[in-house]
Amino acid sequence: MPTLLIVHHTPSPNCQAMFEAVLSGTGADGIEGVEVVRRAALSATAADVLDADGYLLGTPANLGYMSGALKHFFDQVYYPCLDTTRGRPFGYYVHGGNDVTGAVRGIESITTGLGWRRAADGVTVTGEPDKADVERCWELGATIAAGLMD
Numbered sequence: 001m002p003t004l005l006i007v008h009h010t011p012s013p014n015c016q017a018m019f020e021a022v023l024s025g026t027g028a029d030g031i032e033g034v035e036v037v038r039r040a041a042l043s044a045t046a047a048d049v050l051d052a053d054g055y056l057l058g059t060p061a062n063l064g065y066m067s068g069a070l071k072h073f074f075d076q077v078y079y080p081c082l083d084t085t086r087g088r089p090f091g092y093y094v095h096g097g098n099d100v101t102g103a104v105r106g107i108e109s110i111t112t113g114l115g116w117r118r119a120a121d122g123v124t125v126t127g128e129p130d131k132a133d134v135e136r137c138w139e140l141g142a143t144i145a146a147g148l149m150d
């Protein structure tokens with residue numbers, strides 16, 4: 001069964017709202033046969049990444065970059081997963097206070113290095129997610145999960 005790995009750093013209610021919407025989308029009506037594995041970024045391993053077929057990444061913007069937790073995840077898995085995971089689909093969401101540019105740039109840069117294929121637009125939200133933001137997160141989860149169906 002194809003596996004979708006969600007790697008997220010979720011330190012606040014606004015980040016949690018985005019995470020829950022993405023997770024809900026992965027279970028949308030009509031999506032079947034996709035196993036969804038969630039890991040906090042500080043506990044995700046290279047084995048988790050190697051065992052999965054696609055990825056969803058979630059982080060707040062911190063100090064002009066992705067969270068240290070998600071950066072640590074990439075530091076741990078980059079070389080063990082390089083080449084083996086090339087071409088696999090991924091998506092991401094970023095929550096920030098006012099400027100998520102550096103976090104998005106970092107995610108795009110590292111995933112480009114890994115050779116992952118972005119299979120949906122990244123979702124960025126600043127402040128409290130509104131209904132449309134939650135729907136974009138849901139769509140992100142549904143799109144990546146649907147793409148993994150056999």
Ligand SMILES: Cc1cc2nc3c(=O)[nH]c(=O)nc-3n(C[C@H](O)[C@H](O)[C@H](O)COP(=O)(O)O)c2cc1C
Pocket residue numbers: 011012013014015059060061062063064065095096097098099100126127128
């Ligand atoms: C140390 C620190 C640095 C932060 N740096 C940024 C930043 O560079 N850009 C940004 O948009 N938000 C920044 N934030 C805001 C966080 O992204 C935000 O607190 C997080 O997404 C959780 O959202 P919430 O506080 O609205 O629940 C920072 C927050 C902290 C605590």
